[in-house]
Amino acid sequence: MAEKDGNKTAKDYGIGIPSPKQTFHVKGMDNVDWGMKNRLSRIFHPKSGHTVMLAFDHGYIMGSTAGLERLDLVIPPLVPYIDVLMATRGALRAAISPSYNKAVALRCSAGSSVLKDDMSTEVIGVNIEDAIRMNASCMAIQTFIGSNGECSSIHNLVRTIDAGNRYGIPTLGVVAVGKEMARTTKYFLLATRMLAEFGAQIIKTYYCDEFEKVTAACPVPIVIAGGKKLPEADALKMAYNAIQEGASGVDMGRNIFQAENSTAMVQAVRAIVHDGETPEKAYDLYNTLKAEK
Ligand code: 5RP
Numbered sequence: 428m429a430e431k432d433g434n435k436t437a438k439d440y441g442i443g444i445p446s447p448k449q450t451f452h453v454k455g456m457d458n459v460d461w462g463m464k465n466r467l468s469r470i471f472h473p474k475s476g477h478t479v480m481l482a483f484d485h486g487y488i489m490g491s492t493a494g495l496e497r498l499d500l501v502i503p504p505l506v507p508y509i510d511v512l513m514a515t516r517g518a519l520r521a522a523i524s525p526s527y528n529k530a531v532a533l534r535c536s537a538g539s540s541v542l543k544d545d546m547s548t549e550v551i552g553v554n555i556e557d558a559i560r561m562n563a564s565c566m567a568i569q570t571f572i573g574s575n576g577e578c579s580s581i582h583n584l585v586r587t588i589d590a591g592n593r594y595g596i597p598t599l600g601v602v603a604v605g606k607e608m609a610r611t612t613k614y615f616l617l618a619t620r621m622l623a624e625f626g627a628q629i630i631k632t633y634y635c636d637e638f639e640k641v642t643a644a645c646p647v648p649i650v651i652a653g654g655k656k657l658p659e660a661d662a663l664k665m666a667y668n669a670i671q672e673g674a675s676g677v678d679m680g681r682n683i684f685q686a687e688n689s690t691a692m693v694q695a696v697r698a699i700v701h702d703g704e705t706p707e708k709a710y711d712l713y714n715t716l717k718a719e720k
Pocket residue numbers: 482483484485513569601602603652653654655678679680681682
């Protein structure tokens with residue numbers, strides 16, 4: 428059995444050495460079935476290989492969140508500029524038109540709220556039949572590596588991966604950082620790799636120092652969460668750096684819907700993710716679009 432202490436330090440990440448050529452455009456997914464590839468292609472654009480996911484599932488733990496008070500008003504103007512709606516089934520069914528031709532990353536874990544100090548215990552909150560009914564392109568499960576809820580969250584993840592594999596639906600493993608855990612490169616290296624080894628087809632994590640090591644060591648695509656609201660220029664720089672360092676996209680919420688002009692912001696983020704725009708040019712675009720409104 429592998430031991431906890433006394434191991435050699437992992438350091439040979441082969442930074443700069445490209446992965447062997449794949450036939451499919453999503454990292455590590457050459458060997459999955461047609462249906463799963465089709466769903467992954469709805470998430471990751473075949474041309475850029477990247478994705479802009481709009482996360483607006485915050486209500487599942489935070490209730491009414493700044494910028495998301497009215498889902499029916501806030502989300503529709505952003506939809507043309509995104510690839511994926513990341514949301515709960517309740518929000519989608521009640522407030523979002525099913526006629527948008529966008530992929531859905533369905534929030535499928537649930538179980539705690541911001542009222543609790545320890546939010547690391549969740550359950551699978553959506554069964555596979557309802558995920559299919561919602562036409563989910565992937566199912567998102569929160570994990571809490573190193574926290575009290577570590578084991579139960581891994582259980583939620585692997586059960587969902589098993590169910591998704593039965594029907595060709597990928598699972599998005601979300602790295603949530605418990606209050607007691609530090610957001611270090613070491614932590615993200617550990618958590619992202621664990622989730623990929625469990626079989627998650629996509630990993631969501633936070634950006635960190637030496638992020639290129641995290642993406643290099645993770646055999647499946649990584650998308651970054653935006654985290655708390657930053658000045659727009661800083662959020663664009665973070666998105667740019669993440670893509671340059673191997674991320675396959677963003678799954679951003681507050682840094683889009685809490686921006687001074689959310690429609691301009693989502694377009695600036697898209698320019699970075701899909702068009703390889705620099706953060707400076709993207710920020711100019713943001714200001715230009717903001718001035719037009
Ligand atoms: C929580 C989530 C949320 O969807 C996501 O992190 C929120 O996005 P942002 O941090 O960009 O507001 O997965 O773990």
